[in-house]
Amino acid sequence: MTTVAAYAAPAPKAPLERTTIERRPVGDHDVLIDIKFAGICHSDIHQARDGWSEGIFPMVPGHEIAGVVTEVGPEVTKFSVGDRVGVGCMVDSCRECDNCKAGLEPYCTGGGPVLTYNDKDKEGEPTYGGYSEQIVVGEDFVVRIPDGLGLDVAAPLLCAGITTYSPLRHWGVGPGKKVAVVGLGGLGHVGVKLAHAMGAEVTVLSQSLRKKDDGLRLGADHYYATSDPETFEKLAGTFDVILNTVSAPLDFAAYMSLLRLDGAMVNVGLPEEPVQVTLQSIFGNRRNLTTSNIGGIPETQEMLDFCAEHGVGAEIELIGAGEINDAYERVTASDVRYRFVIDAATI
Numbered sequence: 001m002t003t004v005a006a007y008a009a010p011a012p013k014a015p016l017e018r019t020t021i022e023r024r025p026v027g028d029h030d031v032l033i034d035i036k037f038a039g040i041c042h043s044d045i046h047q048a049r050d051g052w053s054e055g056i057f058p059m060v061p062g063h064e065i066a067g068v069v070t071e072v073g074p075e076v077t078k079f080s081v082g083d084r085v086g087v088g089c090m091v092d093s094c095r096e097c098d099n100c101k102a103g104l105e106p107y108c109t110g111g112g113p114v115l116t117y118n119d120k121d122k123e124g125e126p127t128y129g130g131y132s133e134q135i136v137v138g139e140d141f142v143v144r145i146p147d148g149l150g151l152d153v154a155a156p157l158l159c160a161g162i163t164t165y166s167p168l169r170h171w172g173v174g175p176g177k178k179v180a181v182v183g184l185g186g187l188g189h190v191g192v193k194l195a196h197a198m199g200a201e202v203t204v205l206s207q208s209l210r211k212k213d214d215g216l217r218l219g220a221d222h223y224y225a226t227s228d229p230e231t232f233e234k235l236a237g238t239f240d241v242i243l244n245t246v247s248a249p250l251d252f253a254a255y256m257s258l259l260r261l262d263g264a265m266v267n268v269g270l271p272e273e274p275v276q277v278t279l280q281s282i283f284g285n286r287r288n289l290t291t292s293n294i295g296g297i298p299e300t301q302e303m304l305d306f307c308a309e310h311g312v313g314a315e316i317e318l319i320g321a322g323e324i325n326d327a328y329e330r331v332t333a334s335d336v337r338y339r340f341v342i343d344a345a346t347i
């Protein structure tokens, strides 16, 4: 066991504070990663505040991890000391079910994936995330960060990147497709960059026009405020895909009306409250209302390679670990441009 410094929420809704945790010894198939940067995802906030309930405390959040390999187990074949690597939302899965074999580990039917934090590993030990100095992970759940990507701007891609890339690919986003991204936050701003890089015509639907200049700079072709009722009249029946990244419930009927025939509204935002939807708002145009859960390990590597090729990184505000609680407040107030990333050297 190695003792490492970390930031943890000791109890639901309590501020995060500096503490220490134990990391397991490096096993045969494990790599030890010296964490350099950890992104702050809104999911960290939902969980640290126990908004999704049944959280395991103390909780060390963080599933957007970028770092450097400092030790490898004797059976490790994919990584060497010095490699630049990332870890996202999962650190293990059953590895045997059809979905795991297909590289769709988030949909593991053998008990679900082992999440990077707020979960228990196969030995029943709590998992602790990226707001820490080091992490030990089996090599099959580690991905390579291409040289062209800075570790700081790559960290958020491990969740925000794959969570937007996977549904954009699944729903065939590319040239000739019209895509709306709802919410220009951590996920949303990466979604805009990715959809633009895939060749789609991209529209941002934000609460206001406050961030319009940024949205257009990030690759959006159009930008509308959802607080303006005219937006919904103007854009009725327009989109092939709506990627909803909003962390709160929306008026689903209003958004469904923006889809064209067979269009899909993919919800990656996970509000804490139940949402309401009428089937009448869906059937008129044979629309799809669906969700998407991060993405598998092979697709995460594909996404990172795509990002390196297209120069896609997150727009970040680098913070010291002492600023985590303030950053949580700002994310909750939609005041983030566009991802807070913790400099792990300050933990």
Ligand code: NAP
Pocket: 040, 041, 042, 043, 044, 046, 159, 160, 163, 182, 183, 184, 185, 186, 187, 188, 205, 206, 207, 208, 211, 245, 246, 247, 248, 249, 267, 268, 269, 270, 271, 292, 293, 294, 331, 332, 334, 335, 336, 338
């Ligand atoms: P974020 O940075 O806070 O971005 C969410 C954005 O939604 C905000 O910037 C804001 O954009 C908009 N928004 C917030 N409150 C709103 C409200 N009441 N009404 C309308 N719009 C609102 O959060 P994030 O890190 O991108 O995460 C977004 C959601 O995705 C969270 O619920 C998170 O848990 C979830 N998530 C899911 C997965 C998955 O696998 N499905 C993975 C990661 C995260 P504007 O200011 O532009 O309106």
Ligand code: ZN
Pocket: 041, 042, 043, 044, 063, 089, 159, 160
């Ligand atoms: Zn996340």
Ligand code: ZN
Pocket: 093, 094, 095, 096, 097, 098, 099, 100, 101, 107, 108, 109, 110, 111, 112
């Ligand atoms: Zn499985």
